[in-house]
Each structure stands twice: as C-alpha cells, then as structure tokens.
Amino acid sequence: MTSMGKTRRMISVGLTGAALAMALASPAQAGETPAAGWHLTPTGTDARFRGLAAVDRKVAWAAGSKGTVLRTGDGGRTWRDVSPPGAGGLEFRDVEAFDARRAVVLAIGEGEASRVFRTEDGGVSWTESFRNTDPRAFYDCMTFFDHRHGLAMSDPVDGKYRILSTRDGGRSWTVLPDEGMPAALPGEAGFAASGQCLVSSGPRDVWLATGGGAAARVLHSADRGLTWTVAESTIPAGDPARGVFGLAFRDRTHGLAVGGDYRKDQPSPRAAAVTGDAGRTWRQAAAPPPAYRSGVAWLPHSRSAALAVGPTGTDLTTDGGRTWRTIDTGSYDTVDCTRDGSCWASGEKGRIARLGRA
Template sequence: MTLHRKTSIAVLALVLLATTGFTTGHGSSWQLTDTGSTARFRGLAPVSATVAWAAGSAGTVLRTVDGGRTWAPVGPPEAAALEFRDIEAFSARHAVALTIGNGPDSRIYTTTDGGATWTEAFRNDDPAAFYDCVTFLDRRHGLALSDPVGGRFRILATRDGGRTWQVRPTTGMPDALPGEFAFAASGTCLVSAGRHAWFATGGGATARVFASRDGGWTWTVTGTPVPSGASAGIYSLAFRDPRHGIAVGGDYVTPGTAPDAAAVSRDGGRHWTVAKREPGEYRSGVAWRSRHTALAVGPTGSDVSYDGGVTWRRFDTGSFDAVACTSSGACWASGEKGRIARLR
C-alpha cells in the first residue's frame, strides 16, 4: 500500500516509525530489524530473545544469534527457486524447513549446523499433494499437513527430528468438504501442544478445526463460526495447552474487513466462540505470549489480547504475515519486503 506523504515532518515520522517501532500505549511495540533482504517471510521460528530463524520466498532462510542486530542468509542453495512457508527450530543449529507447491515443490529440508549445510529429508512425489505447514510435538516427533488427496487431508510424520518422513494412512482422518483446504500463510495452520495436534481449514462451506489426541494418528473435526469461502477461513491457530486455543483468519482478498474472524476454544477445539471484540480485519498469524496474552498479525496491522483472545486491541499498523513467541515470552513477527521485528 502506498502512503501519501504530505510534508517533510510526515516523512520524518514514518522513518522514525520504521526504525524505532510503534506503540499505542498498551505496553507492546514492534522493533524492526535490518535483515538486508526483500524476501517475504511467512515461516518464523524464534528460539529465544537472541536466536531466531525466518524462511520465505526465493528459497531464503535467515538466522540471527544476536537478537536481530545481524541476520545471516543460510538457506540451501538448491532451494533458490522454491517458496519456504514454514520453519521449526530447536536451537541455533537445528532447524527443519518446508517449501510448498504441487508435486516435487513440496519439500522438507533439515540442518544441524546452523544452516551451513542442509539435507533434503523429504520430496513429495504425489502430484495431488500440496504440503502447507509443519509442527513438532517434541524434538523428535513431527507432523506435516497436505491439502486433501483422494478426499482426505494427508499427514506426513517423522520420529527422528525431521531426518526421515513417512506418509500416514488416512483411515483415521474425516472426509474433507468440497473445496476445503488449509492456508500456507504463516506456518501455523497446523499446531501442537504435547501429544495433541490441530489444523484449521477454509475454502469449503465451513471453516473447521481438526484435532488429534494421539500424536496425529486419528482425528476428529469441528465446525467453527469463522466465515469460510473460496479464499476465506481460519488461517492460523495457537494452543497454549491441550485446552485453550485461538483461531484467526478472514479473507486475504479483502484484508480490511473480516467479521467474526477470531474465535476461542476452552475445550481443546471441540467448541469455538467468536471473540467479543475482534481485530475486525484479516489476520494470518496468531501466537500466545503468556497465559492470558496473545498477539495476532496481518497485512493491515497487529493486535494484542490480554484475556486469552476474547477481546483484541490494535497496537501496530505495519504489515506482517507471521508471529511466534518462545516459552519465555520473546515474540517475533515477519512478513513482506524483508520485515522481521522483535516485540519489546
């Protein structure tokens, strides 16, 4: 979006905003970092307040070990033509990254030396499959989600930290709705808490949440009040424990308006209730910062909730696609034009 600068004072204000962050007095602000990149980062994996990974367009993977003061390009050279949409990191050295696309464009890469070298751990050989996101239940057990193949969503699983992957049988998966799919918008369409996992959908007649309580072998599905459509539905999930979840979404075609596009669950995803005061605009990423505090981001701004997702307040107007927080409350956001920021 183009900003119309009418005076030199306005120009100076925008420059200061870009370099120092933005806050409305609610205690939260983004501090933008200089990534030296123009890629769009939809994959984001903070490890701590100082270590974080980001993955995005043109095969770009960045890593910082100094809190964002410097970023190093560490992506696999053979993936330069691919689109990374998710990355999961366990340390400054170990990360697992997903590229998206039909057929062989859906791949998973792993590194255990900080990105100095990468191993292609999985390459999709089914032209009907399209993998959207990845989650890890612990340091060894992980799941990846594909859009429906033969009428059912497909799960890919690893038991060795991402080194090898196997396609799970779909016998424990409910049927997909006509036109239903998941959104590869921020690496958070599939999430987990312990042995519990969830994924969210749109595209069909109803935006739904699938839940597994046995590590991704069997799934149940629940309809939600979040509106669904050809490009609408739930884009992001966050669960702080096996019971408390938040869903956000909308329609990326109309990002400025998104009624009923935020919802909460207190029973592990069995029931969902629309937020009492929602962002009101399309949001592609959501994350818990603490027991009661959560953040949501999208191309038109960022919002904070201090009551577990029931009410939201805008605190930033910049564009971000993804948000993620560590267990200690260190939060990061990433998006278009190389934008990566820390919450302060």
C-alpha cells in the first residue's frame, strides 16, 4: 500500500471511533431504535466468557467456563468451538490473540488448575505450555506487549504478587524474581473477572489491578515486570469483594480503572477512576458508572471515548473518564476494541456481542 493510501485508511479508521462515540452518545427518541449499540451474535453455548480478544472486525476469540474457547472469522455471524481437548473442567478467564491462528488462553484456579495453552492453527490443536505446581499460587490475568513478550500474574505468594514471563509468544514461561515487587497488603489479590487485571501499553509498560485489601491499588512496571511502583486508586476497597477489576491504557500515560463491589446487593460508589501520569496518581470520576463494572476499553483511535461494562449494563465516557453515562442494560463481563474500528463484549450465558449501528 502506498503512503497516501495508508494515510487515507488511517483517517477513515480514526473517524470510525469518533462517529461511533457520537452515535452511542445520541439518545434515541421514545419508540426509536438507538443509533448504535450491542448486537448479540449466536454462540450456541451457555458458557460465561470473561476472556475476550478482538483481533479485527472479522476475527475474535472468547474464553470462558467449562473449558470453552470460541473463535469467529466472519464478524460474529458464526462461532467455532475450538476448546482444548480435555479442558472441560477448567475455567478460562483470559485469552490473548495475535491473529486468526495464534492465541494463548489462561485457566485460573489454585495449584494445577492454573494453566496456559497455546495454539498456532486456529484452535485445531493446543499445547499446554504452563501448569502451576505451587499450591499457593492462583493466576488471574495475562497480557502481551507484542507477539513474543508477555506476562501473567498470580495472587500474592509469600506476600508478593508472582509474575510469569514469556519471551517466545507463550511457548514457555518463567517466574520472574520478586525483588522489585512491593509487598502486598493483607487480604489483597487480583480479580479474574474480565482478563483486565493485568494490561500493557507499548513495548515495556504494564499495570496490575488489585482489591480485597485496605486500599484498591494499581501497580506499574516500566520494564516488563522486573520492578514495580504502586499507587492507591480512588475506588473503594476494604472488603474481599471490592477493588479495581479492570484497567485500560490508550498509551503509556492515560488510563482508566473500573471496579466496585461485585455483590449484587451492594452499592458501588466511585466505581471508576482516571490517570494521566501512567498510574502514579488517580482521580475519581466526577460522574462514575452507577454500579460495579468489570471491564473497560478505549474506543478505536479516540483520545476521550471509552466503554465500561458489567453485569448491569454498559457505560460510555466521551471526556476521558471524567463522566460516564449508561447506554445499555445488558450483562457483559469484558470488552475489547480493535484498531480497525471494531468493539466486542462478552459475558454470561454465552453472550458475545459486536458494537455497531442498528
């Protein structure tokens, strides 16, 4: 493609995010169909999908309960069950996909229930590349900086979060030394609710979300997990069910945090926060989502628009996370957007949806 062709394509894609945000922000008149919203796709399963990796407009992967992994190559019109053989007893909570053929999935749980699988042929075959043998470890989330370098995180072991590292696209994993990891708070842990308790931006920066302790914190590493700094967020904690559940960074400095209390009968005030300094400080959203939210994603090529999702609805911000407005009341656990202007969400009872115009 010529440079002029690339420029025109980038302008076109950039407008997609802005136009989508405007359509979502436009309230429908009584009796009218909203200008844009979630459109459910037929998955043929009742699995709960807390892991989601959107590659582009056509390709997406979802990982969930009962060892289920699905893949679409036609924009969600059809989904193929590509679950690893014999994985029915595992709980997949995160998936990272590089394209239509290569993906890595993470199963959570104590001891050997925490595992990593990798496929290079679209899920036709899988290789188990990691099985946790430490009964004290419980892996929650995973992220990749590029096609080779990635990390996975476990709840604290011996008072510190444990970080697993790969340099070969998930084919092999090594536990990193913990000398550069701050001590965890009593009762503190990560939440395996959306695959977004560990997220990265760029070639080296990564953030880890916590809850359950006296404060809901966000840890940041600028060297792929070797050393970390820590900051308190404004999201309430002080209870095993409260804290930061999901993070999203549009670059290495601007990020969003969402969470709250996942119990249905408990309120979740101050359920969102925003940072403009790589997570060194966090500001409370002036008008946060009205309830607990587990997943968050920036709209494609937007500096100010993002979506947050949870069991009671989807919220939109058009001012960089300062204020949020509910645009949908459907149940979703996680959300992901792609550079070519596509957004996807997934959750309970086999729900996977694409965002677009009616």
